[in-house]
Amino acid sequence: MTVIATESLSKRYPRVTALDRLSLDIGPGVTGLVGANGAGKSTLIKILLGLSPATEGSAAVLGLDVATHGNAIRERVGYMPEHDCLPPDVSATEFVVHMARMSGLPPTAARERTADTLRHVGLYEERYRPIGGYSTGMKQRVKLAQALVHDPQLVLLDEPTNGLDPVGRDEMLGLIRRVYTDFGISVLVTSHLLGELERTCDHVVVVDGGKLLRSSSTSDFTQITTTLAVEVTDSDAHPDGAAALRKALAEAGVTFLTAGEQGLPGAGHILLVEATGEQTYDIVRDTVADLGIGLVRMEQRRHHIAEVFRDNDPTVQQKGAGSDGA
Numbered sequence: 556m557t558v559i560a561t562e563s564l565s566k567r568y569p570r571v572t573a574l575d576r577l578s579l580d581i582g583p584g585v586t587g588l589v590g591a592n593g594a595g596k597s598t599l600i601k602i603l604l605g606l607s608p609a610t611e612g613s614a615a616v617l618g619l620d621v622a623t624h625g626n627a628i629r630e631r632v633g634y635m636p637e638h639d640c641l642p643p644d645v646s647a648t649e650f651v652v653h654m655a656r657m658s659g660l661p662p663t664a665a666r667e668r669t670a671d672t673l674r675h676v677g678l679y680e681e682r683y684r685p686i687g688g689y690s691t692g693m694k695q696r697v698k699l700a701q702a703l704v705h706d707p708q709l710v711l712l713d714e715p716t717n718g719l720d721p722v723g724r725d726e727m728l729g730l731i732r733r734v735y736t737d738f739g740i741s742v743l744v745t746s747h748l749l750g751e752l753e754r755t756c757d758h759v760v761v762v763d764g765g766k767l768l769r770s771s772s773t774s775d776f777t778q779i780t781t782t783l784a785v786e787v788t789d790s791d792a793h794p795d796g797a798a799a800l801r802k803a804l805a806e807a808g809v810t811f812l813t814a815g816e817q818g819l820p821g822a823g824h825i826l827l828v829e830a831t832g833e834q835t836y837d838i839v840r841d842t843v844a845d846l847g848i849g850l851v852r853m854e855q856r857r858h859h860i861a862e863v864f865r866d867n868d869p870t871v872q873q874k875g876a877g878s879d880g881a
Contacts, residue, residue, distance in 0.1 A: 558583055558709055558741050559603060564612035566598050573598040575765040576612065585735050585742045587752030587759045595765035596745040597637065600711050604634060617708055633702030633710035637717060639694060643687025647678055647697045650686060651704050658705035672700045676730060692723040699730060710734060712744040716751060728755045783830040785839055788849035796848035797824045803842045804828065809835065830855065
């Protein structure tokens with residue numbers, strides 16, 4: 556089943572081309588739409604909702620043509636806008652009930668669905684407080700709740716992690732993942748941050764300047780490599796456990812790079828070892844045991860999406876080269 560399909564979709568303004576012959580075919584699941592600010596993400600969402608006409612090309616949502624079935628699409632789709640547009644003087648319950656009624660739910664069903672949805676997004680205890688007193692993270696949850704309250708088949712989430720701290724981002728990304736895994740509602744989520752999407756989305760679409768750069772499954776972006784990530788702790792005998800392990804593995808003929816040399820977090824405690832077979836696991840395990848240090852984890856490392864673009868996209872390489880030379 557195709558959830559979203561576009562064919563040579565373009566949107567042009569007098570001085571700007573927001574979308575340039577964009578062709579997509581998105582199936583069920585959680586799909587990330589990533590691109591820098593101004594890449595055309597919000598424009599695409601407005602067209603998919605039937606709120607803005609395309610200049611040329613076609614688009615369909617849930618099999619419905621956006622040009623002729625905008626009302627039917629909006630009945631079946633939830634939308635979480637990027638910007639803060641919540642009324643400050645009403646409670647979350649009042650607002651979400653109102654949005655449920657606007658979507659066609661009768662009063663009793665609207666109240667029941669609102670209570671269930673606010674519980675799902677973690678706002679049940681705070682549901683009667685005026686929204687104006689909410690934190691940014693709580694307001695984002697209200698916007699997510701109103702997008703889900705009418706039990707849509709698809710939700711479009713525009714930059715849902717904007718303004719959130721790292722903990723708030725992780726919690727929001729977890730909620731987004733559960734929208735599909737727990738309720739079977741497909742998700743299109745936009746972001747300008749590649750790293751947010753690789754652990755949340757099944758599929759990633761990358762746009763730049765309104766053009767499609769790449770569309771593929773997240774697993775295709777982040778293939779398992781032959782690099783083994785080894786994280787260790789220190790001990791009384793070895794105050795720097797990673798350094799001791801690095802020395803012992805080098806003497807055993809193991810090839811590795813430190814996390815710090817690759818610009819990764821955890822420098823000094825994470826080693827990236829070249830895995831040449833099952834024997835590498837045995838060597839690392841036995842060496843850690845002989846040294847008496849603690850083994851936190853040992854796992855094959857995946858590429859990050861951003862690394863794939865640095866490695867494979869000549870445009871990104873050129874930009875990187877220019878930055879290095881500056």
